[in-house]
Amino acid sequence: MLVRNFIFWLSTKRSVTDPIARRGMKYGFARRFVAGETLDEALSASMDLCSHGRHVSLNRLGENVTTEAAAREVCAGYIHMIEDLQAQNLDGNISIKLTQLGLDIDKELCRSMAREIAARASALGRTIEMDMEGSAYTDITLDIFESVQRELGNCGLAVQAYLYRSAEDLKRLAPIRAKIRLVKGAYHEPKNIAIQKKSDVDINFRKLSTHLLEGATQGSFFPAFGSHDPAMVAHAQAESARLKLAKGRYEFQMIYGIRRDLQNQVYAAGDTLQVYVPFGTDWCPYFMRRLSERPANCWFVLRSLLAESVQTTRQPAS
Numbered sequence: 001m002l003v004r005n006f007i008f009w010l011s012t013k014r015s016v017t018d019p020i021a022r023r024g025m026k027y028g029f030a031r032r033f034v035a036g037e038t039l040d041e042a043l044s045a046s047m048d049l050c051s052h053g054r055h056v057s058l059n060r061l062g063e064n065v066t067t068e069a070a071a072r073e074v075c076a077g078y079i080h081m082i083e084d085l086q087a088q089n090l091d092g093n094i095s096i097k098l099t100q101l102g103l104d105i106d107k108e109l110c111r112s113m114a115r116e117i118a119a120r121a122s123a124l125g126r127t128i129e130m131d132m133e134g135s136a137y138t139d140i141t142l143d144i145f146e147s148v149q150r151e152l153g154n155c156g157l158a159v160q161a162y163l164y165r166s167a168e169d170l171k172r173l174a175p176i177r178a179k180i181r182l183v184k185g186a187y188h189e190p191k192n193i194a195i196q197k198k199s200d201v202d203i204n205f206r207k208l209s210t211h212l213l214e215g216a217t218q219g220s221f222f223p224a225f226g227s228h229d230p231a232m233v234a235h236a237q238a239e240s241a242r243l244k245l246a247k248g249r250y251e252f253q254m255i256y257g258i259r260r261d262l263q264n265q266v267y268a269a270g271d272t273l274q275v276y277v278p279f280g281t282d283w284c285p286y287f288m289r290r291l292s293e294r295p296a297n298c299w300f301v302l303r304s305l306l307a308e309s310v311q312t313t314r315q316p317a318s
């Protein structure tokens with residue numbers, strides 16, 4: 001836990017992440033979890049995934065923006081991503097973060113841009129998904145999601161099993177019949193609002209999974225399970241079988257490069273698997289959060305760096 005928290009803390013420090021960012025793509029270790037720095041690289045990774053029967057959700061990495069101009073640039077970039085998915089005929093959508101669309105600057109501006117993106121996707125017969133960020137943004141994310149989904153009907157939203165409020169939020173969301181991506185939750189939240197013990201988060205994840213699948217039998221939700229935990233996957237598969245829910249009425253989602261063994265198993269079982277494909281130049285904080293989730297990943301980074309430095313010392317000086 002200490003190591004996890006330390007790496008997570010480092011991921012918030014530019015003085016640490018910038019030097020890593022300068023080396024990561026060059027030395028290749030970042031490519032395990034990041035599809036590349038450009039949209040073209042992400043599309044090429046997506047083509048490969050789609051040719052193996054996966055769906056994709058493109059995720060442009062980046063942190064909160066602080067100016068309207070930057071938010072508008074991100075908005076145009078998201079629209080470009082949808083249009084490129086369409087042009088390449090890829091089975092997928094995009095995942096957006098509202099803080100990249102100026103949520104900290106002006107909520108109405110953010111809402112109008114989220115709407116603009118969803119409208120463009122809808123015109124092309126596509127969907128979008130909204131990530132759920134830290135708890136300071138939960139209420140406003142739900143509000144914006146609800147208004148855009150009510151109007152356009154092509155949006156999905158992530159809901160975090162570690163938040164006590166999530167069961168109530170699902171009740172509120174049921175009437176708008178959306179895709180709900182259930183995740184455990186990735187932020188550090190205080191104990192008055194979030195379950196702290198991992199085993200208790202797992203219990204709630206199972207409970208909410210069952211709730212979503214039961215809702216799916218009534219048409220209230222399209223459940224998507226965003227987890228690499230084999231126990232969570234097995235629970236959702238068992239519950240969907242118990243409820244006799246057809247395979248196309250729910251899906252699994254996993255992150256690019258993580259638990260590829262489980263990704264193969266889910267796909268081989270005939271379930272839909274959507275892979276979350278992150279890309280962008282600002283990949284380092286994301287990459288370090290993935291390391292913090294599983295400190296064993298640090299070994300593979302160190303191995304890549306060592307292998308590279310051995311190669312470099314063997315090369316003749318130019």
Ligand SMILES: Cc1cc2nc3c(=O)[nH]c(=O)nc-3n(C[C@H](O)[C@H](O)[C@H](O)COP(=O)(O)OP(=O)(O)OC[C@H]3O[C@@H](n4cnc5c(N)ncnc54)[C@H](O)[C@@H]3O)c2cc1C
Nearest residue numbers: 131132158183184185186226227228229253276290293294
């Ligand atoms: C598609 C998708 C979208 C997401 N969107 C959001 C979101 O919008 N908001 C949000 O708060 N969170 C989001 N998350 C992150 C989520 O909340 C968890 O932090 C993350 O998925 C780890 O939880 P887990 O369910 O995989 O289970 P864990 O119990 O953390 O992990 C289960 C197993 O998965 C493997 N594993 C997990 N992480 C790694 C890793 N980094 N490297 C290698 N193996 C690993 C290990 O084998 C581990 O034992 C998303 C996750 C996914 C899969």
